[in-house]
Amino acid sequence: MSSINLTLKIWRQHNSDALGNxxxxxxxxxxxxxxxxxxxxxxxxxxxxxxxxxxxxDHDCREGICGMCGAVIDxxxxxxxxxxxxCQLHMRNFSxxxxxxxxxxxxxxxxxxxxxxxxxxxxxxxxxxxxYVSVNTGGTPDGNSLPIPSSNAELAMxxxxxxxxxxxxxxxxxxxxxxxxxxxxxxxxxxxxGHAERQQRALSMVAQMDEEGFGNxxxxxxxxxxxxxxxxxxxxxxxxxEYLFAALTxx
Amino acid sequence: xxxxxxxxxxxxxxLIMATTGLLLLLFLCTHVAxxxxxxxxxxxxQGYADxxxxxxxxxxxxxxxxxxxxxxxxxxxxxxxxxNWQVSKSRYSVTTRVVKNTFSSETMPYTGLIILTFLIxxxxxxxxxxxxxxxxxTVKELLSGFFYGLFYxxxxxxxxxxxxxxxxxxxxxxxxxxxxxxxxxxxLTLILPLFFLILFAGIPLYFMTGLGASY
Ligand code: HEM
Ligand code: SF4
Ligand code: FES
Numbered sequence: 001m002s003s004i005n006l007t008l009k010i011w012r013q014h015n016s017d018a019l020g021n022x023x024x025x026x027x028x029x030x031x032x033x034x035x036x037x038x039x040x041x042x043x044x045x046x047x048x049x050x051x052x053x054x055x056x057x058d059h060d061c062r063e064g065i066c067g068m069c070g071a072v073i074d075x076x077x078x079x080x081x082x083x084x085x086x087c088q089l090h091m092r093n094f095s096x097x098x099x100x101x102x103x104x105x106x107x108x109x110x111x112x113x114x115x116x117x118x119x120x121x122x123x124x125x126x127x128x129x130x131x132y133v134s135v136n137t138g139g140t141p142d143g144n145s146l147p148i149p150s151s152n153a154e155l156a157m158x159x160x161x162x163x164x165x166x167x168x169x170x171x172x173x174x175x176x177x178x179x180x181x182x183x184x185x186x187x188x189x190x191x192x193x194g195h196a197e198r199q200q201r202a203l204s205m206v207a208q209m210d211e212e213g214f215g216n217x218x219x220x221x222x223x224x225x226x227x228x229x230x231x232x233x234x235x236x237x238x239x240x241x242e243y244l245f246a247a248l249t250x251x
Numbered sequence: 252x253x254x255x256x257x258x259x260x261x262x263x264x265x266l267i268m269a270t271t272g273l274l275l276l277l278f279l280c281t282h283v284a285x286x287x288x289x290x291x292x293x294x295x296x297q298g299y300a301d302x303x304x305x306x307x308x309x310x311x312x313x314x315x316x317x318x319x320x321x322x323x324x325x326x327x328x329x330x331x332x333x334x335n336w337q338v339s340k341s342r343y344s345v346t347t348r349v350v351k352n353t354f355s356s357e358t359m360p361y362t363g364l365i366i367l368t369f370l371i372x373x374x375x376x377x378x379x380x381x382x383x384x385x386x387x388x389t390v391k392e393l394l395s396g397f398f399y400g401l402f403y404x405x406x407x408x409x410x411x412x413x414x415x416x417x418x419x420x421x422x423x424x425x426x427x428x429x430x431x432x433x434x435x436x437x438x439l440t441l442i443l444p445l446f447f448l449i450l451f452a453g454i455p456l457y458f459m460t461g462l463g464a465s466y
Contacts, residue, residue, distance in 0.1 A: 009344075022344060075347030106342045171349070173357075174335040175342075176261070206260055215338040216261045216331050219420040220356050225349040234428045241426030243262045251253035 003029045004091065007099040008043065010055055016111050016119075022101070032092040036079060037062060037069060039091055057116040064088040064228065067163030070170070071116045072103040077167035077226040085165060085228040105170035108213040109177070120166045122212040123180055127164075129208035130201040131184040133193050152190045159186035161229040168223035168231070174215030179223035181209050182239035183231045189242055199246035206243050264327055269424035271324035272417055278317055283450045290457065293387040293466050300386045325367060332360040355416035362413040369406035391458055391466060400455035407452040411444035418443050 005028040013020025027046070030039050037059050044054035060068040069086040073079035079089040094100065104112050109122040160183075168179035185202060188194030194201070217236065224233045257263045285303070288296045304310060355362075380389050393399050419440045422428070427436075457463040 072343055072345075075343060075345035076349055101345045103343050103345070108338050173339055173348075175338040206262055207256075210261050213338070214261075215335050216264060218331070218335065218356065218359070219416075219423050220353065221350045222348065233423070237423050237426045237428035240262055240265070240424055243260075244266060244426065247253065247257040247260075247263070251257050 002032050004032060004094060004096040004098070006030055006039075006094065006097075009099065009101045010115070011103045011112075012053075012055070012115055013104075013112050015114055020112065020115075022103075030091055032090070032094075034091045035062070035087055036073070036089040036091065037087045055116060056114040058118075059087055062087040065163060067165040070105050070165045070167055072105060072170055074101050077105065077171040078165075078228055082225075083228055083230050085163075088228075105166050107166075107169045107172075107175040107177075108215075109175070110166065110169065118166075120164070122214070123164050123166060123169075123177065125212060126177065126181055126205055126208045127184060130197070130204035131188070133188065133197065135193075135196055146192060148191060156187050156190040159183045159190070159231065159235055162187075162227075162231050163229060165228060167226050167228060169214065171222045171226040172215065172217075173220050173222060174218055176217045176223075177209050177212070177214040178217040178236045178239065179227060179231055179233065181205055182233075182235035185242055186235045186238050189238065198242070199250040202239070202242040202246040203251060206239075264331060265424045267323060267327050268331070269421040271320050271327070272421045274320045275324060276414070276418070276421075278320075279447060283447060286454060287450055289390065289454055289463075289466070293391070296390070297385055297387040321370075325363065328360060328363055355412045356420070358412060359416060362409040365406055365409035366413060369402070369409075372402070390454075391463065394455045395458040397459065400459045403455040404452045407448050410451070411448040414444040414447065415440055 005026070008025045008027055009022045010025065011020055012023045025043060025047075027039070027043050030042065034042070037057070040055060040057060047054050057071065058068045060066040062069070064085045064087060067085075070078055071086055073086070073089075078084060078086050080093050081089050102116065104110075104116045104118050105120070106112075106118075107122075110118040110120055112118050162180060162183035164180065166180070169175055169177045172178075185205060188201065189198055219233075219236075221233060224231065258267060285299055286296075288299045376393055377386065377389065380386070394403065419436060422436055458466070
């Protein structure tokens with residue numbers, strides 16, 4: 001186990017209305033086996049001892065499954081390692097003497113609450129507008145009573161891996177929420193249970209997405225590159241098709 | 252109305268870009284086919300131009316449709332550019348693009364505007380040129396000029412970059428993204444722009460280098 005010393009430039013903002021700015025902190029003896037959030041814990045302990053306000057950041061499971069954590073590290077959402085969340089990013093990805101710039105996930109639809117903590121409830125409202133199956137289908141069906149091609153099951157499962165972290169929005173040059181919305185639409189559109197409300201779902205979720213103030217997709221692919229769950233932009237192509245079909249038949 | 256709602260949604264606007272982009276691509280195909288006759292001889296090219304203009308109605312109807320498609324594409328493109336600029340201006344103090352080779356996608360509005368400038372110059376030079384001089388003569392005269400020829404070549408390079416991202420983006424917008432076709436599509440994102448670049452930019456080069464001396 002080795003230790004490194006770092007210079008951290010962290011976005012500090014008192015509340016949604018305050019103007020924020022980047023503050024610089026020196027942190028020594030950071031173990032390379034620590035996760036990024038553990039590193040921030042150490043910083044916060046130090047700040048608390050010095051009588052300063054600790055850095056506010058979101059987190060919950062710390063094992064890469066809940067989607068609560070996230071920040072933009074040197075311009076990349078969730079930092080330099082591929083397909084990991086911030087809590088699973090380890091300090092071995094950094095070297096002695098590095099300066100790391102840490103900023104909150106930004107989008108017009110994600111107001112900063114405090115420091116690195118942002119309000120991502122816009123994503124919840126997209127789900128609430130139609131990302132569910134409202135038909136009660138009874139108890140768990142018997143195995144194989146509802147035949148589903150295994151390729152569809154796999155694709156639906158891949159889409160369902162989205163943890164709603166918002167990194168796709170944060171990294172998109174246009175602040176679009178297409179990767180998130182497309183994953184939430186695909187996981188249902190690919191399965192028979194999702195078919196009953198398929199068109200209405202596409203229409204409502206896209207309308208909600210636009211209303212929240214997310215940008216327009218320009219197919220820049222940044223979302224796919226930073227997504228901790230490897231959600232593919234093939235889902236965005238599927239969303240475009242779903243929406244076109246829905247608008248032409250039930251719009 | 253559902254139609255207005257559809258077209259004003261974010262995905263609807265993308266679909267307008269993709270549909271008009273596709274129609275513009277088809278236009279380019281017919282235009283490049285006609286212009287390629289220049290490589291044969293001035294008689295063949297003049298014959299093609301005379302034949303085309305002996306049916307003025309076809310020319311007028313086609314030009315009007317093309318103009319409307321173009322205005323829709325440009326208007327919507329600039330509107331999307333403006334909307335996205337509003338969302339994204341001054342977001343991070345450090346911005347890193349993870350995706351490599353983003354030149355074509357980041358420059359879509361700029362390559363588009365170069366094409367627009369080109370189009371205005373092009374139409375004023377040829378469509379509204381003096382009807383006294385045969386078009387085959389005007390073509391050779393203008394395109395043999397160094398700066399005029401260079402301007403054409405630069406514009407076609409811009410078109411190639413525009414199509415390099417545009418062709419793939421259009422198919423993605425239409426929902427065509429499937430492992431079975433993605434290899435072919437990624438090859439076409441190079442082949443298609445190069446095809447237009449060689450045939451179109453070849454014409455000024457043909458005259459500038461003197462290859463077309465006997466044209
Ligand atoms: C013959 C000329 C042109 C052709 C063949 C063409 C073709 C295309 C195609 C196929 C796309 C992709 C559509 C999509 O993303 O779904 C596109 C996008 C775009 N075009 Fe053009 N275009 C032309 C001229 C122009 C001009 C004059 C402008 C002027 C500003 C322009 C601006 C744009 C912009 C900004 C986009 C990106 C839109 C987005 O990503 O949301 N284009 N074009
Ligand atoms: S698509 Fe990926 S980046 Fe976007 S919210 Fe879901 S898990 Fe996060
Ligand atoms: S804290 Fe749960 S995914 Fe990072």
